[in-house]
Amino acid sequence: GENVEQHPSTLSVQEGDSAVIKCTYSDSASNYFPWYKQELGKRPQLIIDIRSNVGEKKDQRIAVTLNKTAKHFSLHITETQPEDSAVYFCAASIEGGAQKLVFGQGTRLTINP
Amino acid sequence: DAGITQSPRHKVTETGTPVTLRCHQTENHRYMYWYRQDPGHGLRLIHYSYGVKDTDKGEVSDGYSVSRSKTEDFLLTLESATSSQTSVYFCAIREPAGGGNEQFFGPGTRLTVL
Numbered sequence: 001g002e003n004v005e006q007h008p009s010t011l012s013v014q015e016g017d018s019a020v021i022k023c024t025y026s027d028s029a030s031n032y033f034p035w036y037k038q039e040l041g042k043r044p045q046l047i048i049d050i051r052s053n054v055g056e057k058k059d060q061r062i063a064v065t066l067n068k069t070a071k072h073f074s075l076h077i078t079e080t081q082p083e084d085s086a087v088y089f090c091a092a093s094i095e096g097g098a099q100k101l102v103f104g105q106g107t108r109l110t111i112n113p
Numbered sequence: 114d115a116g117i118t119q120s121p122r123h124k125v126t127e128t129g130t131p132v133t134l135r136c137h138q139t140e141n142h143r144y145m146y147w148y149r150q151d152p153g154h155g156l157r158l159i160h161y162s163y164g165v166k167d168t169d170k171g172e173v174s175d176g177y178s179v180s181r182s183k184t185e186d187f188l189l190t191l192e193s194a195t196s197s198q199t200s201v202y203f204c205a206i207r208e209p210a211g212g213g214n215e216q217f218f219g220p221g222t223r224l225t226v227l
Binding site: 036042091105 | 146153154155163207216220
């Protein structure tokens with residue numbers, strides 16, 4: 001089955017700097033890769049997703065890149081702000097049908113003022 | 114919040130007792146999922162449903178059963194709770210009547226098994 005590894009487990013950056021979180025997956029059939037943000041005590045919320053027919057997707061300060069050959073994808077946050085502090089999870093699945101997401105272990109991102 | 118609620122939000126129970134968690138949605142989503150979240154493991158799929166009375170196992174289904182007798186409700190049952198089932202449980206929904214592929218999560222249930 002699918003296995004998703006996420007690094008780093010913790011990340012601390014200065015406000016205004018960029019943050020990058022990386023994930024690798026094992027199943028070449030996976031073609032849907034969402035990223036979730038979870039604030040303390042709250043539910044995970046989808047912030048961006050990418051499908052395997054594109055290599056990059058941007059939404060304001062957030063971007064995700066995908067390398068299908070190497071089976072890895074990354075989340076990039078630019079111009080970080082204190083409200084970006086949270087735990088971020090990557091996931092992988094085959095889109096459609098059951099779409100059983102397999103999650104990475106999570107990255108705790110701290111933005112230092 | 115995609116019209117999804119969970120009950121109870123917090124529960125403390127003793128080893129060996131049965132526990133049922135409820136997920137309720139109001140927007141006619143076809144798919145419903147139960148995940149558990151534990152430190153260092155991210156979220157792991159327990160069971161999911163693709164319609165009324167249609168369910169299947171996820172990656173950590175041992176010790177859990179589910180039922181979906183109505184579109185809007187998906188129940189997760191721990192027949193005999195164990196301390197290893199202490200966790201935060203999240204329900205998720207997908208594919209509303211109007212289409213869409215994203216999974217949206219409920220607020221979670223914190224379960225403690227003593």
